[in-house]
Amino acid sequence: xxxxxxxxxxxxxxxxxxxxxxxxxxxxxxxxxxxxxxxxxxxxxxxxxxxxxxxxxxxxxxxxxxxxxxxxxxxxxxxxxxxxxxxxxxxxxxxxxxxxxxxxxxxxxxxxxxxxxx
Amino acid sequence: xxxxxxxxxxxxxxxxxxxxxxxxxxxxxxxxxxxxxxxxxxxxxxxxxxxxxxxxxxxxxxxxxxxxxxxxxxxxxxxxxxxxxxxxxxxxxxxxxxxxxxxxxxxxxxxxxx
Numbered sequence: 001x002x003x004x005x006x007x008x009x010x011x012x013x014x015x016x017x018x019x020x021x022x023x024x025x026x027x028x029x030x031x032x033x034x035x036x037x038x039x040x041x042x043x044x045x046x047x048x049x050x051x052x053x054x055x056x057x058x059x060x061x062x063x064x065x066x067x068x069x070x071x072x073x074x075x076x077x078x079x080x081x082x083x084x085x086x087x088x089x090x091x092x093x094x095x096x097x098x099x100x101x102x103x104x105x106x107x108x109x110x111x112x113x114x115x116x117x118x
Numbered sequence: 119x120x121x122x123x124x125x126x127x128x129x130x131x132x133x134x135x136x137x138x139x140x141x142x143x144x145x146x147x148x149x150x151x152x153x154x155x156x157x158x159x160x161x162x163x164x165x166x167x168x169x170x171x172x173x174x175x176x177x178x179x180x181x182x183x184x185x186x187x188x189x190x191x192x193x194x195x196x197x198x199x200x201x202x203x204x205x206x207x208x209x210x211x212x213x214x215x216x217x218x219x220x221x222x223x224x225x226x227x228x229x230x231x232x
Contacts, residue, residue, distance in 0.1 A: 033219050042122075042206050043162065045219030059219065091161055093220075105150055105210060107220060109161040 002026070004110035006092050012116045013082045021077045021113045025094030032075050033107060034067055035091040043091055049075060082117045089114050120145045122209050124223035132231050137194040139226050141207030144188070150210035151183055153192045155203045156225065162206055166192060197230045204228070 005024040013019050025032050031050055035043035036059075045059040051072035060067070064083075069075040079086055093107040121144040131137040139153075150169055154162035166181040168174045168190065174181045180193040190209075194201055204225040211221075 035219065035222075040224070042208075042222030042224045043220070045221065048219050056219065106152070106164060106167055108164065109154075112161045 004092055004094050004108055006090075006110040006113050008113060009111060010114050010116075012118065014118055015083060016081050018078065018080045019082055019115065021079075021090050021115070023075045023077070023092030023110060025073065025075070025092070026108060028096070029094035029108075030097045031095045031105075031107075032069060033093045033095075034075070034077050035093065036061075037089045037091055037112070039088075046077070046090075079115075082115075084117050087115055087117045120148075120209070120211065120221045122207055122221050122223040124205075124207050124226050126224055127227040128229050129226055130229045130231055131197050133197060133199060135197055137197045137201065137228055137230070139192040139194075139205050139207075139228065141190045141192075141223055142188055143190070143207075143209045143221075145209065145211055145221075146185075146188065148185075148188075148209045148211050151181070151190045152208040152210070152220065153179075153181060153190075154206040154208060154222075156206055157203045165205070194228075199230045199232050202228060202230045 007022045033048050034046040037043040047057040047067045049069040064080045066078045089112040091112045092110045095107045123142045152167050153165045155165050156162045168181040168183045178195045182191045206225045207223040208220040
């Protein structure tokens with residue numbers, strides 16, 4: 001079946017512009033995660049949804065970052081007043097469900113959106 | 119603060135040899151452990167998951183977990199040039215009925231020399 005998809009794949013923004021990044025998780029996956037990956041680093045957790053509920057947003061770097069998943073499927077990560085330090089690859093991942101450790105908590109990643117802020 | 123440590127490399131291994139990648143983690147409550155492979159400019163791709171102490175084998179890959187030592191490793195047998203990539207160790211702590219996001223190491227850059 002289809003994997004996680006993200007759009008756009010590349011985004012160039014001028015400093016101060018707002019951007020919106022979209023994620024379509026694997027159909028039926030309850031959990032959705034956003035990560036930020038800077039060059040040469042591992043992905044860093046931003047926020048997490050279980051269905052439409054945002055259960056953890058502790059990784060969002062500032063109040064300029066906002067994420068939503070209103071119908072429990074597609075999610076949007078919005079960055080307001082972009083800054084150069086926001087330049088990174090933004091990865092979305094989904095997993096089947098939560099609960100005890102097991103195969104259902106495996107996260108599958110989308111191709112990412114590479115954001116460049118000039 | 120949850121931390122996952124990996125040697126960034128590069129780790130250079132001759133073709134056909136065994137590549138050994140190591141990872142340590144700080145949170146004793148961690149329950150799920152993953153190895154992802156990431157080619158340059160691509161997204162992470164799951165290689166192995168492991169949840170219990172011991173070894174887990176899948177083809178040329180073997181994951182090893184030692185929770186007492188807070189150590190997880192990945193062995194790649196019969197290394198191929200196509201295995202050249204960055205290998206990310208990731209750890210998940212499932213708390214209170216909800217999952218946390220994965221905590222990743224910085225990755226080990228593996229080079230398989232033909």
